[in-house]
Amino acid sequence: MTSSDPVVSVRDLRKTYGNSTALDGVSFDIQRGETFALLGPNGAGKSTTIEILEGYRDRSGGEASVLGVDPAVGGLAWKARLGIVLQSTGESGNVTVREQLTHFAKMYPNPRDVDEVIASVGLVEKAGARIKSLSGGQRRRVDVALGIVGRPELLFLDEPTTGFDPEARRQFWELIDSLKREGTTILLTTHYLDEAAHLGDRAGIIADGRLIDIGRIDELGGAAARVPVVRWSVNGVAHEERTATPGAVVARLGEPDNLQVIRPSLEDIYLELVGAHA
Amino acid sequence: MNTIALGLDRARYETRVYFRQGDTIFFTFLFPIVMLTIFSVAFSGLGNVGTNPDGSGGISQAASYLPAMIAAGILLSGVQNLAVDIAMERGDGTLKRLGGTPLPVVSYFIGKLGQVLVTSIAQIALLILIARFAFNVELPTDAGRWLTFAWVYLLGIMTSAVLGIALSRIPRTGKSATAVIIPIVLVLQFISGVYLQFSLLPAWLQNVASAFPLKWMAQGMRAVFLPSNFDAVEQGGTWNLPGVAIALGIWLVVGLVAARFTFRWIRKDS
Numbered sequence: 001m002t003s004s005d006p007v008v009s010v011r012d013l014r015k016t017y018g019n020s021t022a023l024d025g026v027s028f029d030i031q032r033g034e035t036f037a038l039l040g041p042n043g044a045g046k047s048t049t050i051e052i053l054e055g056y057r058d059r060s061g062g063e064a065s066v067l068g069v070d071p072a073v074g075g076l077a078w079k080a081r082l083g084i085v086l087q088s089t090g091e092s093g094n095v096t097v098r099e100q101l102t103h104f105a106k107m108y109p110n111p112r113d114v115d116e117v118i119a120s121v122g123l124v125e126k127a128g129a130r131i132k133s134l135s136g137g138q139r140r141r142v143d144v145a146l147g148i149v150g151r152p153e154l155l156f157l158d159e160p161t162t163g164f165d166p167e168a169r170r171q172f173w174e175l176i177d178s179l180k181r182e183g184t185t186i187l188l189t190t191h192y193l194d195e196a197a198h199l200g201d202r203a204g205i206i207a208d209g210r211l212i213d214i215g216r217i218d219e220l221g222g223a224a225a226r227v228p229v230v231r232w233s234v235n236g237v238a239h240e241e242r243t244a245t246p247g248a249v250v251a252r253l254g255e256p257d258n259l260q261v262i263r264p265s266l267e268d269i270y271l272e273l274v275g276a277h278a
Numbered sequence: 279m280n281t282i283a284l285g286l287d288r289a290r291y292e293t294r295v296y297f298r299q300g301d302t303i304f305f306t307f308l309f310p311i312v313m314l315t316i317f318s319v320a321f322s323g324l325g326n327v328g329t330n331p332d333g334s335g336g337i338s339q340a341a342s343y344l345p346a347m348i349a350a351g352i353l354l355s356g357v358q359n360l361a362v363d364i365a366m367e368r369g370d371g372t373l374k375r376l377g378g379t380p381l382p383v384v385s386y387f388i389g390k391l392g393q394v395l396v397t398s399i400a401q402i403a404l405l406i407l408i409a410r411f412a413f414n415v416e417l418p419t420d421a422g423r424w425l426t427f428a429w430v431y432l433l434g435i436m437t438s439a440v441l442g443i444a445l446s447r448i449p450r451t452g453k454s455a456t457a458v459i460i461p462i463v464l465v466l467q468f469i470s471g472v473y474l475q476f477s478l479l480p481a482w483l484q485n486v487a488s489a490f491p492l493k494w495m496a497q498g499m500r501a502v503f504l505p506s507n508f509d510a511v512e513q514g515g516t517w518n519l520p521g522v523a524i525a526l527g528i529w530l531v532v533g534l535v536a537a538r539f540t541f542r543w544i545r546k547d548s
Contacts, residue, residue, distance in 0.1 A: 054378060055378075056374070056377070056378070056544060076380040076381075076382060077380070079378065079379060079380045080380035082378070084375075084378035084379075086371065086374060086375065086378070088371060089371065094295045094298040094299060095291070095294070095295060095298075099291070099294075103287065103288075103291050104379065106279050106284060106287055107279070107284065107379045107380050107381045108379075108380060146375070150379070150380075
């Protein structure tokens with residue numbers, strides 16, 4: 001593959017379990033160095049998609065290519081180029097943070113320095129602590145550390161910040177920003193739309209196993225979904241108007257009560273897209 | 279690192295984790311030692327085993343239980359330890375995580391075998407030391423018997439380890455692992471001459487036990503540690519060491535094939 005080929009390429013991906021359809025024809029590409037966020041409600045097919053690309057599940061139909069390799073047959077050399085942060089943690093954890101990272105680093109041909117990785121996930125003080133003694137958020141950071149210790153070209157992050165407090169999430173975002181600067185390609189699933197907006201270059205929204213929208217984060221939903229809303233009230237009765245020219249509307253209204261101009265957030269657009277689909 | 283070096287690193291890692299887990303230390307590592315102590319003390323009032331008609335001679339209860347407990351230790355360190363350990367690793371996501379790394383399956387197996395070997399050698403050394411110094415059991419002095427010990431041990435522990443890997447597929451969840459595996463191992467110990475003297479079991483039960491490896495490990499260890507005239511009460515009136523080698527060899531191959539073809543990092547759906 002050349003550097004201009006997509007790192008991940010998915011065409012008409014399908015997955016069925018018996019009679020139920022988990023994925024019903026999903027297609028997207030992820031370019032080198034790009035962070036792509038996969039959004040969608042629980043059970044929509046996000047994790048199924050990511051686990052097919054990680055090689056954990058077999059697809060029922062369609063094409064998939066990850067780093068130029070079909071993930072259904074990816075070997076050890078292929079896995080050495082991936083970093084995987086699974087959705088759930090929960091290992092016995094009878095080893096220390098440093099022991100675990102040192103051990104995992106040995107599996108990769110060109111690993112990162114273990115102490116640098118520990119520092120980058122903010123666990124320097126906990127480096128000598130058993131993993132089972134850590135809080136949920138700290139364990140999640142160990143998961144992320146294990147995902148990046150092998151210096152992956154492509155990093156899978158499946159709901160990486162669930163259970164983080166706001167400060168830990170900010171720190172995590174900084175870590176991901178630094179990985180992006182190094183050129184790491186990232187596939188992210190998340191429930192937090194502010195996270196997708198902050199980290200993602202592009203996003204796809206999955207609902208009921210179908211990709212209902214895909215594009216740059218600031219273009220999702222199309223122009224219509226981004227039309228601002230002007231809200232005001234007269235004599236206690238609420239009014240609202242959707243308009244591409246909110247300034248003109250406000251000028252016309254003068255000084256009504258509770259005047260607001262609202263630009264739909266990613267969350268508003270997302271809810272509208274998913275709601276319209278359901 | 280290559281496959282072997284990674285496997286040895288995993289053996290170090292696994293051994294360290296093993297000794298940090300209180301429950302495996304008790305139920306797998308110390309169990310045969312505790313049982314040897316209990317039997318030796320509890321039955322000491324019954325006098326010696328295998329005495330002459332006039333009550334003289336024979337061997338102490340501790341001496342009679344030592345080979346049985348060594349065989350039990352081999353079974354526990356291999357079968358019980360690995361079957362439960364791997365089933366729990368499958369349940370708690372450890373295997374899924376490893377399956378996403380470039381760790382070769384063979385390195386993972388080497389790590390498990392290394393952990394089994396290190397812990398079981400320590401366990402048997404402790405058993406022999408306690409038998410010798412706490413219960414004054416006389417140990418064999420001729421090299422031939424120790425040579426028998428070495429091959430019966432190695433064949434037994436490798437067979438137990440691969441059978442443990444193969445059996446780890448049976449429990450559906452990590453939580454049910456001990457409930458599924460321990461009864462299998464316990465029944466085998468009762469019918470194979472570990473807790474109950476094998477020669478006292480009915481012939482049909484002896485024949486059932488002969489289909490499984492533990493009976494042969496125990497018999498091989500009796501050949502090492504008991505007086506040579508005790509072979510009179512064995513099946514066929516002989517230690518039948520060639521039979522020990524053949525039975526364990528067959529189970530080793532069965533276990534290897536089953537482990538190789540049934541092991542998966544995760545239960546892959548289709």
